[in-house]
Amino acid sequence: MAKSSLIPGFYRLSLEERLQHVKEFANLTDEEAGQLKKAGSLPLDMADRMIENVIGTIPMPFGIGVNFLINNRDFLIPMAIEEPSVVAAASYAAKMVRDGGGFFTSSTQPIMVGQIQVVGVKDPYAGKMRVIQSKDEILKKANDQDPVLLSAGGGAKDLDAKIINTTQGSMLIVELQVDCRDAMGANAVNTMAEAVAPMIERTTGGRVYLRIISNLATRRLARAWCIVPKKSVGGEEVVDGIVNAYAFAAADPYRAATHNKGILNGIVAVILATCNDHRAIEAGAHAYAVKNGHYASLSTWEKNENGDLVGSLELPMAVGLIGGAVRTHPIAKIAVKILGVKTANEFGEVLAAAGLAQNLGALRALSHEGIQRGHMNLHARNIAVTAGATGEVIDLVAAKMVEERKVRVDRAKELIEQYEATGKI
Numbered sequence: 223m224a225k226s227s228l229i230p231g232f233y234r235l236s237l238e239e240r241l242q243h244v245k246e247f248a249n250l251t252d253e254e255a256g257q258l259k260k261a262g263s264l265p266l267d268m269a270d271r272m273i274e275n276v277i278g279t280i281p282m283p284f285g286i287g288v289n290f291l292i293n294n295r296d297f298l299i300p301m302a303i304e305e306p307s308v309v310a311a312a313s314y315a316a317k318m319v320r321d322g323g324g325f326f327t328s329s330t331q332p333i334m335v336g337q338i339q340v341v342g343v344k345d346p347y348a349g350k351m352r353v354i355q356s357k358d359e360i361l362k363k364a365n366d367q368d369p370v371l372l373s374a375g376g377g378a379k380d381l382d383a384k385i386i387n388t389t390q391g392s393m394l395i396v397e398l399q400v401d402c403r404d405a406m407g408a409n410a411v412n413t414m415a416e417a418v419a420p421m422i423e424r425t426t427g428g429r430v431y432l433r434i435i436s437n438l439a440t441r442r443l444a445r446a447w448c449i450v451p452k453k454s455v456g457g458e459e460v461v462d463g464i465v466n467a468y469a470f471a472a473a474d475p476y477r478a479a480t481h482n483k484g485i486l487n488g489i490v491a492v493i494l495a496t497c498n499d500h501r502a503i504e505a506g507a508h509a510y511a512v513k514n515g516h517y518a519s520l521s522t523w524e525k526n527e528n529g530d531l532v533g534s535l536e537l538p539m540a541v542g543l544i545g546g547a548v549r550t551h552p553i554a555k556i557a558v559k560i561l562g563v564k565t566a567n568e569f570g571e572v573l574a575a576a577g578l579a580q581n582l583g584a585l586r587a588l589s590h591e592g593i594q595r596g597h598m599n600l601h602a603r604n605i606a607v608t609a610g611a612t613g614e615v616i617d618l619v620a621a622k623m624v625e626e627r628k629v630r631v632d633r634a635k636e637l638i639e640q641y642e643a644t645g646k647i
C-alpha cells in the first residue's frame with residue numbers, strides 16, 4: 223500500500239520518532255537512519271576531495287517537509303536550511319494544497335545551453351550562416367565527447383547562433399543545445415563547448431574566448447500548480463490577501479526579490495539536502511524573473527470562479543541525480559532516497575512544488591497575521607541559547623520573551639539571571 227506523507231503533528235514528535243516515520247516511509251536501512259543522526263556524516267577525506275583547501279565540514283539542520291501530494295503521489299521532502307519556519311511553512315502549505323488535490327507538475331526536456339563566444343569575425347552574419355551550415359559536423363564532434371550521455375538518449379541535439387552588440391563591438395555567440403538527461407549537465411556541456419571551439423574558429427575565421435554553460439536554462443523548465451480551497455486557506459479574505467500580495471510582487475521589483483527569495487527558500491533547502499548546485503538554480507531563477515522586461519514574481523496567484531486560490535510557478539531547473547556530489551555525499555544519497563525521485567525531470571518538478579508551497583506559506587502568513595509570530599518561537603530559543611541558557615531554561619526564557627514581545631539577548635540575560643536567583647521566570 224502506498225504510504226502517506228500526511229503526518230499530523232509531525233513537529234510535535236521527538237526527533238527519534240520523526241526519523242522512524244521517515245525510515246519507514248522511505249525504507250531507509252538502519253545504517254542510513256544512523257548516518258542522519260551523526261553530525262559529521264561527511265567524511266573528511268571525501269570533503270577534501272570535493273573542494274580545495276579543506277579544513278573541516280559544517281553540519282546544518284536536516285528537516286522534513288510533510289504532507290506533500292504531487293501528481294497524486296505522496297512525498298516527504300528533505301530540507302537542509304539554517305532558517306527557522308521554512309520547513310514548518312512548507313508543510314503547512316502542502317497540507318492546504320492537499321485539500322485541493324495536491325500539486326500538479328510538468329517540465330520540458332532537460333536541455334541546457336552551452337555558449338561559445340567568437341570575436342573578431344569579419345563577416346559575423348555570414349559566419350553565423352556557415353556555423354549553422356556545419357551543424358551536423360559540430361554536433362557530431364560534441365557528441366563524440368560523451369558516449370555515456372548519448373547512450374542514455376541525451377547529447378547535443380541542436381545549435382543556434384546569434385550576433386550581439388557589446389562594448390567590444392559585435393560578437394558571434396554559438397549556442398549548443400544539449401539534452402543532459404539526469405545530469406545537471408555543466409561538465410558535459412562545458413566539455414562539448416570546449417571540444418567544438420577549434421572547429422568554430424575555423425568556420426568563422428574568428429577567435430573563441432569563453433566556452434561555458436548558461437545558467438539561464440530557459441529550455442529546461444519545471445512547472446507546478448495547485449488549487450487551494452478557500453476554506454482551507456482561511457476564507458475568501460485570505461485568498462484576496464494572497465492575490466494582492468502576488469500583484470504587489472508582479473509590479474514591484476523590490477517586493478519581487480523578497481517574494482522570489484521565499485520561493486527559493488523552499489527550493490534551495492532541498493537542493494542543499496541533495497548536494498546540488500544552488501547557485502545555478504538561484505542565478506537561473508532570478509534571470510528568468512526578468513523575462514517580461516522587468517524583474518517580477520516567478521509565481522502567480524489568482525482567484526478562480528469558486529473563490530478558491532490558484533497558484534502556479536515556472537522556472538529554470540538545472541538539477542541532476544547523477545554526477546557531482548549527489549551520488550557521493552552520504553547524506554545527499556539518503557535525501558534522494560527519501561524523495562524517491564528517479565529522473566532529474568521528476569526531481570525538478572518536486573522542487574517546483576516545494577517552491578510554490580513555500581511561497582504560499584509565506585504569502586498567507588504575510589497577508590494575514592504577519593510572519594513574526596511564527597518566526598518568533600524558534601528565534602527566541604536561539605536568542606536564549608546565545609544569552610547562555612541551557613536545558614529547560616531555554617524554553618522558559620524563550621516563552622517569556624515571546625509573551626513580552628521582547629526577543630533580545632539583553633532581555634534573555636536578565637531572565638537567566640532572574641532564574642538563577644529565584645528559580646523561576
Ligand code: MEV
Nearest residue numbers: 480481483484584585593
Ligand atoms: C523569509 O526568509 C522569506 C519571506 O520574506 C518571503 C516573502 O516575503 O514572501 C517571508
